[in-house]
Each structure stands twice: as structure tokens, then as C-alpha cells.
Amino acid sequence: MRPYLSIFKMNFKGELQYRGKAISGVMTQVFWGFLNIYLYIACLQNTSVDGFSISQMASYIWLGQAFFAIRFIMMGKKIGKNIENGNICYHFVRPLNIYSQWFCQTFGEKLSSVLLRFPPIIILGLLLPAGLGLSLPVSVPAFLLFLIGLILGLCMSVTISMFAVYLTFKTLSKRGSSSIVNTITGLFSGMVIPLPLMPQAIQNVVNYLPFRFITDLPFRIYIGNVGITEGAIFLAIGFAWLIVLIIIGKLLIRSALKKTVIQGG
Template sequence: MKSYLSYFKLKFITGLQYRSAALAGIFTQLFFGFIYVSVYIACYESSSTNLPMPLNELVSFLWLNQAFFSLIYLWYKDNDIIKLIKTGNLSYELCRPQDLYFMWFSKIFGEKLSGALLRFLPVILIAVLLPSPFNLDLSITLPRLLIFIIAFSLSSILTVSIILLYHVICLITLDEKGIVNIFMVLSDILSGLVLPIPFFPNVLQKISNFLPYRYVSDFPFRLYVGNISLQEGIKGIIIQIIWIIILILIGKLITKKALKKVVIQGG
């Protein structure tokens, strides 16, 4: 366990050094957050029908998506891992006594978490200070906050489990472009990053509820803003745990099968 924590800390500390990239990311998330919020406010003001989310909940949901974007986006690619696979340096990783899957899991988790840590607080502070209805509302009850913390912690583990799945698939395909593009399209739509899940047609809502993507960002952030009840939140947490177990087992199985037939590229 200590060795995996060392990999996590190494990537985490390394990620904290990229402050210029973090600053650019902060401005990017603020820009897109303001654009998304402005578009939805305009739609709400011009609509005469009942919409599936109250405006204040939707605005807070959008800002939370932007504040934690570097942690929740699923088409992240670890270039170091991809390079190991393509160049043949994977052989060095296989010589280590640690489990390859959990070694990569620790590295990706550390890098994702460091990126979020540098970006989320400035975005949240600025979003809170904006005038209504553009502002982020952080008011929340203690029971809901506790359930949110559990749900969001599990969502970060779920995020890494999904990301690592297509990294280990690259052990078989030896190229990441196709699988990353597929995950990019599916995850952006079905996680609620492009359009919040309540705005989906009923059929697409049922599909998204069955898949793990919405439990990365849609579920925890809608739970925070009060759009999901505490009872549904507890059920969602159970589903998150189930998906984490399933994805880790699939990832481990693919890794085991691939390493039996691994061909070292390069040399």
C-alpha cells in the first residue's frame, strides 16, 4: 500500500508545479461557466413552459461542473502511460513488484486530484461573488453535505476507474486515439456535461441512469444543489460503489489477459 501511496504523492506533487497551466484553466472554466450560465438564463427568461430544474439549482450545478472540471472530465489521457505502451518501456513497469493496474490507478488519481486542487477554489470564490442569478449558491444542510462528500469522493474513484479502463485497453490495441474519442463523446453527453440529465428525453434519461457516466458529475452535483433527495442520494451512492467494483474488476481482467500476450513495441 505504501508504494501505491508513493506513486500517488509523486504525481500529485508534480501536478502542483504546473501553476501557469492551472491559471489558464481557471480563466477557461470561468469563461465557459459564464457562457453556459448566460445561455440557460436567457432560455429560462424566454420560456413559458415548466423546465425540469429550478434556475438557481441549475446555475449552481453548472458552476460546480466548471469548478471541478479537471477532476470529472473522462477523456483524460496519461501520456506517460501511453508512451510506455508504445515505446516498449512497459517492460520496466513489469519488472516492478507492484500490481500494474493499481500502480497506474494511483498515478492517474494523483494527477487528476492535483489539477482539481489548483483550480476549484478560485472558480468557486468568483462564482459565489457574482450577482444573482449568475452566482453559485453554496447553502446546504449538514446531512446533505455529508452525503455529498461521500458521493463526490466515490465519483472521483469512479472517474479514475473509467479513465484507466481505456488505458488498459491500449495494451491490446496499442493505440489510444479511437478509444479516447469514443469515450469523449459518450462521457460528455451521458455525464451531463453538455446538457444536464433532467433535460434529456425520458428514453435517454433511462439509458444514462443505467450507465456509470452520470454518477461522476451529474449525480453528486445535483445532490448538492438539492435537485436529488437524500433517499435517492443514498441509492446513488450504492450504485456508485457497484460500478466502481465492476469497472475495477473489468480493468484488472483486461490487464491480466493482455499481459499474458503482451508484445513489447520498440526496443
């Protein structure tokens, strides 16, 4: 465990250095937050859709902006770069499991970019008037469940990023691979259109796909759109998905490694 923990720490610290990046990220997120909220206020005309009220929608969007870094699928930036330029060969000469090594690397980077970005947006959201800003969680149990959901979301996001790594391995293009995975994730995790606003038939499917556990589920627990019991059941489903996806990811990476070709020299 120790080696993996150290890799995590190294990447966590590494990402913390990039404060400028975080600040510009926060500004973009705030802008998008307002844009989205006014858009939906205009669309919904102060009504509610299936019990999803304007103020719940505003909270949902602010949470989404605050934890955008969880949702945004990015593999550890060094992994993509190293696959492209061939430096990846050093990852193979370490006495470590390749998948776990990359998982920790991505996890470290992701966690620090989340921690750098969410506090200012949450504070701003809480300061805004109700209906436009972020409301407090519906209850203490809901808040605790929300926190567990966030951890699941973080793990799920990293796990899905590993599929982008796999695609990069296959195609040698980190940009293309990330975009594909990002588009799918964005649509099904409720970050493009909040899932409660989707037609019921689509919701019935999307609710059980792994993507919604990244952000949609914890946010809906927070705003009370998903109850405590229902939330707990869904969290269990989410953790089951997580294990399945990690196993599939590991198998895929292992099969890809057998056909490895190192670029150049």
C-alpha cells in the same frame, strides 16, 4: 499499500508543479461557465424544467466547471506516453500489480489537478449574484453527501480512465482512446447537457449508468434536485458500479498484458 501510496504521492507532487497549466485551465473553465449559463438562460427563458430552476442550473454548471478535472477522462499522462514509446516495460519489472500501479498513478495526477483548479472557480461562482452564480448547498446533510459523492466521482473517473488505458494498449493511440472514452463520458455524465434537461425516458436509463456518478449525482445532491434518501441510495448503486468496473478493468488489463508487445528495440 505503501508502494502504491508512494506512487500516488509522486504523481500528485509531479502534477502540482504545472501551475501554468492549471491557471489556463481555470480561465477556460470560467469562460465556458459563463457561455453555458447564458446559453441555458436564453433557452429556458426564466422558466424551469421538471423543477430544475435557472439558479439550480447555474450552480450545476459552476460545479461542473470547478470540478471539470474530475470529469475529464485522462489516463496518467506518463502511462499513455510510455505505452506508445515502450518505456512501459519498466512497469513490468516492478513487484507491483500493474492495474493498481496505473490506478494510483492516474489518481495522483487527477487529484492534484482537481485541487489546483477548483478553489478559484468556486469562489468566483459564490461571488456572482443568485441566478447567475453558485448558490450554497441546500442543507448540511446534502453537503456531506455531496462530498462523499465527489470522492466516488473521483474514483469512478479514474476507473473509467483505466478503460482508456486498456484501449491504448489495444490500439497504441492514447489520443484516440482518450477521445472515445471522453465523448461517451461527457454525454452521459451531464457535462455536455445537464442530465435534468434530458428527456425523461433517456434520464431513466442514464441515471443508472456509471457515468452519471462522476459528477451529475453529487451536483444534484448539492443543489437539492436529488433528495437525501434518494441520493444515499444512488450513492450505494454508484459504489457497487465502481467495484464491478474495477474488476472488469483488472480482467481486461490482465488479458491485454498476455498479448503484450513492447514497441521498438
